[in-house]
Amino acid sequence: MRANTRRRLGETLRESAGTPQALSERESYEKMYNEDLAKFDAAEHNLYFGRLDLTDDALAAEPVGDRGEAGERTRRIGRIGILDDDEFDTTLLLDWRAPLARPFYLATPAAPEGVDRRRHVRTRSRAVRGVSDEYLQSGRIDGDRAEVNVVNESALVDALNTARTGEMTDIVETIQREQDEIIRSTHRGVLVVQGGPGTGKTAVALHRAAYLLYTHRDVLSRSGVLIIGPNDDFLRYIGQVLPSLGETGVLLSTIGDLFPDVHAAGVDTRTAASIKGDQRMLAVLRSAVRGRQSLPGRGGVTVPFDGYELVVDNEVVSAARSAARATRRAHNLAQRTFVRVALDELAARHARHIGSSELDGTPLLTSGDLEDIRRELELDDAVVTTVTGFWPQLTPQGVLRDLYADPTYLRRSTRGWSDEDRAALHRTAAPAADDADLSPADVPLLDELAELIGYRTDEADRIERARWRQRLSEAQDALDILTGSAPQDLEDDLDPEILMAYDLIDAEQLAQRQEHTQYRTTAERAYTDRTWTFGHVIVDEAQELSSMAWRMVMRRIPNRWMTVIGDTAQTGDAAGSTSWADVFTPYVANRWRLSELTVNYRTPSEITAYANRLLARISPEQQPPTSLRSNGIEPFAVRADDAARAAAELVAAARWPGLTTIITADTSVAAVRATVATAAPDIDVHAITASKGLEFDNVVVVEPADLIDGSPRGLSDLYVALTRATQRAVVVHEKDLPEDLADLPAGP
Numbered sequence: 001m002r003a004n005t006r007r008r009l010g011e012t013l014r015e016s017a018g019t020p021q022a023l024s025e026r027e028s029y030e031k032m033y034n035e036d037l038a039k040f041d042a043a044e045h046n047l048y049f050g051r052l053d054l055t056d057d058a059l060a061a062e063p064v065g066d067r068g069e070a071g072e073r074t075r076r077i078g079r080i081g082i083l084d085d086d087e088f089d090t091t092l093l094l095d096w097r098a099p100l101a102r103p104f105y106l107a108t109p110a111a112p113e114g115v116d117r118r119r120h121v122r123t124r125s126r127a128v129r130g131v132s133d134e135y136l137q138s139g140r141i142d143g144d145r146a147e148v149n150v151v152n153e154s155a156l157v158d159a160l161n162t163a164r165t166g167e168m169t170d171i172v173e174t175i176q177r178e179q180d181e182i183i184r185s186t187h188r189g190v191l192v193v194q195g196g197p198g199t200g201k202t203a204v205a206l207h208r209a210a211y212l213l214y215t216h217r218d219v220l221s222r223s224g225v226l227i228i229g230p231n232d233d234f235l236r237y238i239g240q241v242l243p244s245l246g247e248t249g250v251l252l253s254t255i256g257d258l259f260p261d262v263h264a265a266g267v268d269t270r271t272a273a274s275i276k277g278d279q280r281m282l283a284v285l286r287s288a289v290r291g292r293q294s295l296p297g298r299g300g301v302t303v304p305f306d307g308y309e310l311v312v313d314n315e316v317v318s319a320a321r322s323a324a325r326a327t328r329r330a331h332n333l334a335q336r337t338f339v340r341v342a343l344d345e346l347a348a349r350h351a352r353h354i355g356s357s358e359l360d361g362t363p364l365l366t367s368g369d370l371e372d373i374r375r376e377l378e379l380d381d382a383v384v385t386t387v388t389g390f391w392p393q394l395t396p397q398g399v400l401r402d403l404y405a406d407p408t409y410l411r412r413s414t415r416g417w418s419d420e421d422r423a424a425l426h427r428t429a430a431p432a433a434d435d436a437d438l439s440p441a442d443v444p445l446l447d448e449l450a451e452l453i454g455y456r457t458d459e460a461d462r463i464e465r466a467r468w469r470q471r472l473s474e475a476q477d478a479l480d481i482l483t484g485s486a487p488q489d490l491e492d493d494l495d496p497e498i499l500m501a502y503d504l505i506d507a508e509q510l511a512q513r514q515e516h517t518q519y520r521t522t523a524e525r526a527y528t529d530r531t532w533t534f535g536h537v538i539v540d541e542a543q544e545l546s547s548m549a550w551r552m553v554m555r556r557i558p559n560r561w562m563t564v565i566g567d568t569a570q571t572g573d574a575a576g577s578t579s580w581a582d583v584f585t586p587y588v589a590n591r592w593r594l595s596e597l598t599v600n601y602r603t604p605s606e607i608t609a610y611a612n613r614l615l616a617r618i619s620p621e622q623q624p625p626t627s628l629r630s631n632g633i634e635p636f637a638v639r640a641d642d643a644a645r646a647a648a649e650l651v652a653a654a655r656w657p658g659l660t661t662i663i664t665a666d667t668s669v670a671a672v673r674a675t676v677a678t679a680a681p682d683i684d685v686h687a688i689t690a691s692k693g694l695e696f697d698n699v700v701v702v703e704p705a706d707l708i709d710g711s712p713r714g715l716s717d718l719y720v721a722l723t724r725a726t727q728r729a730v731v732v733h734e735k736d737l738p739e740d741l742a743d744l745p746a747g748p
């Protein structure tokens, strides 16, 4: 398949494409073949992993195919679908997402789904390393031939016990029933997946994206799928999963990266982040934009025109402002109305002033004269600049920065707020050139401002026009070079028989052709366009999104076809949510559906025994997920005068297998990192907010008391920290332990 695809790709690239249409056709073939090659490479590893043998009854009940052929008794399931080269295109391998593959994930001895035998095949490179069979009719299980092994879900247990590499892997071989139901859900509205730590929420989110792309390829490859994750580390951690499933067209982004050209890297205090995420900001931003629609004040301002001093006063501006506001258009888009009305008014005044009879005040000018004045006003830069000063073109960044920096503007825009809240927004630092000083909590505010200002249309148009002019001038240059290189002696006495480049094509056409070759994927186009609307949006760690962030996300998905994944008990951000109903009712009333995941695949029961006590205090109504396994490694606590140093020494001495990290409060991470760096430089330290969604074999929590005190949702933070571990959890502390952990055995 690879060789064939390569050959076709080569042929396609060699074809000349004369017309723009042929060119665009060639590009879509090129794209298709490249995607196929990527898919084949991705499938190389564990290509074939499962086999179903159906019972006689199930086989008899199979629908007969179009060509009258009977169904196959044996189905082989793999990462991608493969058809044979024969005349019937016989299926060799079923894609794991195909409906016929589904019993592989659903069949149990209690509900065998027509399956007689299910076989798990494990391969390494191209060698089969292990096979295990389950006979679903009898419940009998045959062990492995190639390895010492094992029970029913040996593949699953193997997968769970594997040491972590710092990159998430796909779970196609071992998807469990409750996960499969979510991955293949046909619900077309908001599907909320609530599940405790380690229940596979992230895994499910990614496999759902792959499944939807397979099942709705037509629609979704054009509109795109967006996955939102909590931070860059997390996106890196999950980044390989979809490519390993052969899917490359999905846009992964954090909230802080969702506004084109802004890479928000600034850090807010928890108070500032929580205020910025609150719906109260809506009124603030509206008032900030209105605050830029100002009046000249008593006496107005004067501007020289036509030898006179033209007065732009409150009366003129407020008439124009009312007219502009009455259009109900976004600020920048209403500017035209504002200017038009202001100039009309000024023209009328000026005409009255210069053209009235000195005797009785009757007008001496004709309507034609009035029009002339009006036109001259419009062409007068000084006049236009003065007028637009009272209703200027705005940018979201400009408004937000002024709001934070200018105490008077901030006070006016936040009437009724406490001084404390207002102070949390105020900032004095100078802006960074690329807006990197803005924080992730600022991004939803920029997006909201872009709506209020109407920045999108204007700005997108402007960029588009600039891009086009650039392309046009490049094409023009290319043509000039072509004609310039024509033999000199033709210059004066052009031979009509010789065709020049200009005779065949002009710059406009050339530029247009160029346009087709801008090979951009759906994800790339979506990323640079703020108003792009996606076909499906998946939000992971969704409990962390603030109200303002939800407004931004909802703008990207007007059809509201979303999968929202999270755990309200893990909410750490003070602006995050603790109730899904509160989040979705405003957008979809009660048309959202809740699914739950109940099994913890990550954390062994030895650790969850402690973590669940915290859960009982965070959300007593929540059923704790059951740990799938126990590993006999008891968590322990170490008390020391310098907890960070003790933790570093412990880790350095222990040499536990697998990935190890120290997790600590955001407020103490800098100090802990500094101490650890001197004691044992190679040891990894994570702030709690940066460890969201990640997992490590061994987790050392430094100073639980700081985690609890470090945030209004401190208990949740501690709960998250403990449940990052796949094998071992250790607590090192100087202050007293919280009562839920007080009985941890002392170690090591």
Ligand SMILES: Nc1ncnc2c1ncn2[C@@H]1O[C@H](COP(=O)(O)OP(=O)(O)OP(=O)(O)O)[C@@H](O)[C@H]1O
Residues within 6 Å of the ligand: 156, 159, 160, 169, 171, 174, 175, 176, 179, 195, 196, 197, 198, 199, 200, 201, 202, 203, 204, 567, 601, 602, 692, 693, 694, 695, 723
């Ligand atoms: N069916 C499965 N087969 C194999 N591994 C699985 C399966 N389900 C989950 N896992 C593994 O369990 C671990 C936890 O999964 P994941 O990170 O998706 O959980 P989560 O619910 O998002 O956790 P958290 O809320 O704590 O971030 C991962 O290593 C994942 O690969």
